[in-house]
Amino acid sequence: MIQARGYAALGSSQALRPYAFERKEVDARQVLIRILYCGICHADIHQARNEYGNTHYPLVPGHEIVGRIERVGPLVTQFNAGDLVGVGYFIDSCRHCSSCAEGEEQFCETGLLPTQNGKLPDGSTTKGGYSDVIVVDERYVLHISERLDAPAVAPLLCAGITAYSALTHGPVGPGDQVAILGLGGIGHLAVKFAVAFGAQVTVLSSSPQKQEPALALGAHAFIHTGDKTAMKQANRRFDFILDTVSANHAYDPYLNLLKKDGTLIVVGRPPQTPQLDPISLISRRRKIVGSFIGGMAETQEMLDYCADHAITADIELIPPVDMNKAYERVLNGDVHYRFVIDMAQLTQ
Ligand code: NAP
Ligand code: ZN
Ligand code: ZN
Numbered sequence: 001m002i003q004a005r006g007y008a009a010l011g012s013s014q015a016l017r018p019y020a021f022e023r024k025e026v027d028a029r030q031v032l033i034r035i036l037y038c039g040i041c042h043a044d045i046h047q048a049r050n051e052y053g054n055t056h057y058p059l060v061p062g063h064e065i066v067g068r069i070e071r072v073g074p075l076v077t078q079f080n081a082g083d084l085v086g087v088g089y090f091i092d093s094c095r096h097c098s099s100c101a102e103g104e105e106q107f108c109e110t111g112l113l114p115t116q117n118g119k120l121p122d123g124s125t126t127k128g129g130y131s132d133v134i135v136v137d138e139r140y141v142l143h144i145s146e147r148l149d150a151p152a153v154a155p156l157l158c159a160g161i162t163a164y165s166a167l168t169h170g171p172v173g174p175g176d177q178v179a180i181l182g183l184g185g186i187g188h189l190a191v192k193f194a195v196a197f198g199a200q201v202t203v204l205s206s207s208p209q210k211q212e213p214a215l216a217l218g219a220h221a222f223i224h225t226g227d228k229t230a231m232k233q234a235n236r237r238f239d240f241i242l243d244t245v246s247a248n249h250a251y252d253p254y255l256n257l258l259k260k261d262g263t264l265i266v267v268g269r270p271p272q273t274p275q276l277d278p279i280s281l282i283s284r285r286r287k288i289v290g291s292f293i294g295g296m297a298e299t300q301e302m303l304d305y306c307a308d309h310a311i312t313a314d315i316e317l318i319p320p321v322d323m324n325k326a327y328e329r330v331l332n333g334d335v336h337y338r339f340v341i342d343m344a345q346l347t348q
Helices: 043-046 150-155 160-171 185-196 208-216 228-233 296-309 318-329
Strands: 003-007 018-025 030-039 063-070 084-087 090-092 133-137 176-183 201-206 223-224 238-243 257-268 287-290 317-319 337-344
Touching: 018 043, 018 133, 030 084, 030 150, 043 063, 043 318, 063 150, 084 150, 090 133, 150 160, 150 185, 150 296, 150 317, 150 337, 160 257, 160 296, 176 185, 185 201, 185 238, 201 208, 208 223, 223 228, 223 317, 223 318, 228 287, 318 337
Parallel strands: 176 201, 176 238, 201 223, 238 257, 257 287, 317 337
Antiparallel strands: 003 018, 030 063, 030 133, 030 337, 063 084
16 A cells, blocks of 8 residues: 545534545556645535535545656556646546547546545545545546646646536637636636637626736626626627536526527536526527536647647645635635645645
């Protein structure tokens, strides 16, 4: 066994604290990754606080992982010791079902194994990236370009692919009127991608002070969702709205901003079911679709696209001791736009 150290939540109302545990030895097709950086996704907070009622404690969160390969199993062919690599939301899937065969492992029919809080056959659970090392089958590891700033790549592994996949499946293209609802981790990367795809991008935000930063990210317009006049003026303006909001909210006010045949793409998962009046859909033949991270091939495509277009996240790098403070700041909307934990500073 490999001795690992990290941070864990031991209960829904408890702060994360230092935690020692064991990982299984490297198998023939697995690699041992020394974790350098791990992003704090809002899903980590939902899960640490058991907001969906399915958390197994102790929970070691973290699925926006960047690290370097330290050791490879004898049958590994795609990676070498020293490679800069990434691990995202999942570390295994059944590999046989139609979704896996199509390279959309995130929709695996039987066996998606999340990087954190995933049930293993022996009854234990997977432990995520708020830790010093992780062992992963090479099929679920991604290549990262040395051209990119490694800490700022970490959020691409979940927030980035979530935004990229949702927008490319839209499909969002040149000239489309696109609104990004919620300017957080996913939202700010969605602005960068939508602008790169040639869309006309508006940020819809509950935080009026985000106007200047939104425009600095490349957005063409900004609407404070609390401004009733501006919201009314935006009626039927957009082809797509990407909803990244993590808190409870109604869908109706945003559906009304879509054109005929417009699409609300939902990625945010609030704890409570959002309010929805069917007339918001019926009156203009509007659609609501969901999107969930991305498959392995698409995630590699996104990372390569980011290397070619110099896209990374805007981050605040923090030592592990500050992660509880960071959780509070995320909940208060006080993050620009992703906290990334510097795992090399793990001292306890
Ligand atoms: P985040 O960084 O915390 O951003 C969420 C944004 O939602 C905030 O920046 C804020 O934007 C808005 N918001 C927060 N509280 C609000 C409130 N009370 N009223 C209105 N707006 C509020 O979160 P994230 O990491 O981007 O994740 C967003 C959501 O997506 C979470 O629910 C997460 O679990 C989910 N998620 C889904 C996927 C997927 O594959 N579908 C993947 C990762 C995460 P403004 O200040 O601009 O309003
Ligand atoms: Zn995530
Ligand atoms: Zn499968």
